Amino acid sequence: MERRRVVITGLGAVTPLGLTATDTWQAVREGRCGIGPITQFDPAEQKVKLAAEVKDFVPENYLPKPEAKRMGRFTQFAVVATKEAMADADFTLAEGEEDRCGVIVSSGIGGLSITEAEHDKGAAKGWDRVSPFYIPTAICNMAAGQIAIHTGFRGMCSCPVTACTGGTNAVGDAFHYIRDGYADVMLCGGTESAVTPLAIGGFTSMKALSQATDPNRASIPFDAERSGFVLGEGAAILLLEELEHAKKRGAKIYAEFVGYGATCDAYHMTAPRADGSGGAKAMAMAIADAGIRPEDVDYINAHGTSTHLNDAGETAAVKTVFGPHAYELAISSTKSMTGHMLGAAGAVEAMISAMTLHDGFIPATIHYAVPDPECDLDVVPNTGREKDVHYALSNSLGFGGHNGSILLKKWEA
Known part of the structure; x- marks a missing residue:
């Protein structure tokens, strides 16, 4: 097809x-x-x-x-x-x-x-x-x-x-x-x-x-x-x-949609698997769907809910998928600004990811004060940054073990 x-x-x-x-x-x-x-x-x-x-x-x-x-x-x-x-x-x-x-x-x-x-x-x-x-x-x-x-x-x-x-x-x-x-x-x-x-x-x-x-x-x-x-x-x-x-029709274009992955932990009503394996598979699927390498991803808009289990598990999942590159990419949570909007969260974060690519600006994780050794990646603390971003991944992890990741690409005509 x-x-x-x-x-x-x-x-x-x-x-x-x-x-x-x-x-x-x-x-x-x-x-x-x-x-x-x-x-x-x-x-x-x-x-x-x-x-x-x-x-x-x-x-x-x-x-x-x-x-x-x-x-x-x-x-x-x-x-x-x-x-x-x-x-x-x-x-x-x-x-x-x-x-x-x-x-x-x-x-x-x-x-x-x-x-x-x-x-x-x-x-x-x-x-x-x-x-x-x-x-x-x-x-x-x-x-x-x-x-x-x-x-x-x-x-x-x-x-x-x-x-x-x-x-x-x-x-x-x-x-x-x-x-x-x-x-x-x-x-x-x-x-x-x-x-x-x-x-x-x-x-x-x-x-x-x-x-x-x-x-x-x-x-x-x-x-x-x-x-x-x-x-x-x-x-x-x-x-x-x-x-x-x-x-x-001469439409303006914010970004290209290139990959999507969805999995289920099949583990617990509310808790994610501690190793983040379900989320890792969703990210890997989105990357494979786009036909790119993990090293091509510049930014992740994390699910990042501010719960202990989610943030530690998502960090582990990113390390599983990206290996050493996990420490080179930026991963921030805009829920630090919006709170957790449940069924709307992934959509708002997709919109933000599209604008990240369009404007070349990575949002911050605001109000970050006390580092956690379990969450030791670049979380873009407190201040956003101007950066040319080519690929942005956005993650969502839900009750029932639902995991979803989308991958967007900077639009280049």
Whole structure:
């Protein structure tokens, strides 16, 4: 089968760092932190007080009020990010076939806040009194469905639900779908909005979240004092195109998508294998898929959650795949700025990796203070750097043992 080339021509985002992809990337370049006190509910009775929330998002600024009311917050984020990605790519269906344009957008939890609210209503007023919009606004796939409705894309429309790997699976699957000839254009990414009492409580009970009260010492990937992740929310959407399709319409190109690998640890519900072997295989698969050498990779946007097991295991995985070159490449975690956005994380980090290649700038791991001998690679501490990057790898490792890696290449016409 002919392998067609795939490029990224549009980006959109709503994140804790900004309400657009442009603003988010600028904040990443400046090393700003999107973590702060929880405002979406009163956390006084809970141990965790911090989250990386999207700030100043008013859905009616982007969507008609009746439409906005019939979408969960996670869907609103995704549709708004899609509008930006489409405009950024300067793409309309007049330049493509609707049946050759598809959508793959992940969400790990979907409309959890809607479930919580409707449960309370049902318990108080009777279960037949819950909203008729409860199900179609809360289910995880509705972000993808609403994107298809808004754009008119009538090709494949899907929603990988693979926990923290979902966003990476979505963009990787979309890449393969175009590369192998099933579509010409795909909108892909991830979205999440789960800063709720139940989600915070659930993650706290399993000891996954940091209970730090200082935003500067809460999400601290690879730092010896790391104590768990900080829950984030938001969305990122990428528009992928087959290369000749993009060139024919004169599209600008951010980066070329060249490799994707996905594996499963098949080991534990939440913990990764300590040796990082599942993640290592995903990285090796992405590199082999691209037909390059490990030594060609300049930068890794790490999963880097700020949990002990993840950061140590991911470091071990990088050493397994890259050998001595592991100490020559840069590996940073932008979750130090965004928190962990669950099903949106891989998509936001794919967007950041594309901009790393486009602008020649490697993001920092901010708030890094105490080195950990188990995480002894170049984590780009505290200050990003200008550097000509040719290949960037982005990793995601999720509950259930899901591992995903994507490989992007600097666009050179």
